[in-house]
Amino acid sequence: MEKHINKHLLGWYKNNKRDLPWRRLQANKLPNPYYIFVSEYMLQQTTVPTVKKRFEEFIKKWPNIKKLSLISESKILNFWVGLGYYTRARNLLKAAKLIQKNYRGRIPENFEDLINLPGIGDYTAKAILGIAFNQAFIPLDANIERIISRIFAYQLPIIKIKKQLEKKSIKFISKKYSSQLIQAFMDYGSLICTPRNPKCKICLFNMNCKSYSKNLQNQIPVKNKKISKKLLKFSRAYIFNNEKNEILIRKRPSKGMLASMFEVPNDVWVNNKKDLIKDKLILNIKNKIVSKGLVKYSFTHFDLETEVFIINVKKNKFLNYRWIKQTKITKSGLPTLMKKIVAVAI
Ligand code: SF4
Structure with a gap:
């Protein structure tokens, strides 16, 4: 056969x-x-x-x-x-x-x-x-x-x-x-x-x-009934926007999710919302911080819910940081998650 x-x-x-x-x-x-x-x-x-x-x-x-x-x-x-x-x-x-x-x-x-x-x-x-x-x-x-x-x-x-x-x-x-x-x-x-x-x-x-x-072609392969619920993680992301319409980006650590990729500043991802700790960069900010909404993003083993904030800042207050023009975001090397986060804010 x-x-x-x-x-x-x-x-x-x-x-x-x-x-x-x-x-x-x-x-x-x-x-x-x-x-x-x-x-x-x-x-x-x-x-x-x-x-x-x-x-x-x-x-x-x-x-x-x-x-x-x-x-x-x-x-x-x-x-x-x-x-x-x-x-x-x-x-x-x-x-x-x-x-x-x-x-x-x-x-x-x-x-x-x-x-x-x-x-x-x-x-x-x-x-x-x-x-x-x-x-x-x-x-x-x-x-x-x-x-x-x-x-x-x-x-x-x-x-x-x-x-x-x-x-x-x-x-x-x-x-x-x-x-x-x-x-x-x-x-x-x-x-x-x-x-x-x-x-x-x-x-x-x-x-x-x-x-x-046996007329079973629509039942086979049999679905695995045990569909475990995906873990939901939380974060907050901060779009630092300067007077030249550029946003601040930085490199992620060399280990873990999206290792060594660029990101906008964001809090460490946690399983429980109340465990969120503000990113260092945001701690001493006196400028107005405006919430722009939520981004939900699905990874293989968990979903990530990120609240996105925008802060208008002066570029000269953030020397030694990398900035990217808003118009260049789409073609930049930012991972899709970060692009979605930026899109919600600007
Ligand atoms: S189930 Fe697939 S292999 Fe079997 S008859 Fe239909 S198309 Fe062919």
């Missing part, structure tokens, strides 16, 4: 594959390993349409490992604004520097070397080896997990059937067409065997699908 499904998938892929910039084929009929390497970092936690545009910009700036390995962390963090999850950017740069140093700029072609690079786990290593080097792996992304769990009609949440899926997926591995097959699975999951309302009537292997035969 697996061979039969693979055959259908490969045939379908030829005419229906998504046009994604990191997939362009080289003379060896495989994608550029550097492109796959970069795209896999970007695709962790970010959707394909968002990555598509940013990937092209990235490659224009840093077309190969060597060019990327020479830049500073602040450069890549600046670029990463809007993509979120900045640890990925840091890891991507660290990995590029290691590849340049230890592998003369060539993406490693074996699992052990890849998995030892920062930010590369089991899935990413398999995706790079399978897609870029046509090695016999199958990386279980959400699309592939969904298709396999539906074919076998597993009526448990994905998190509980990881081992079974892994075992079943091995039977689908192709030695000859691994790269195309992995991408075919991914595209089929995103276009035909979609999360909601899969197009089972036109599915090329609906005869082999247990979910379809």
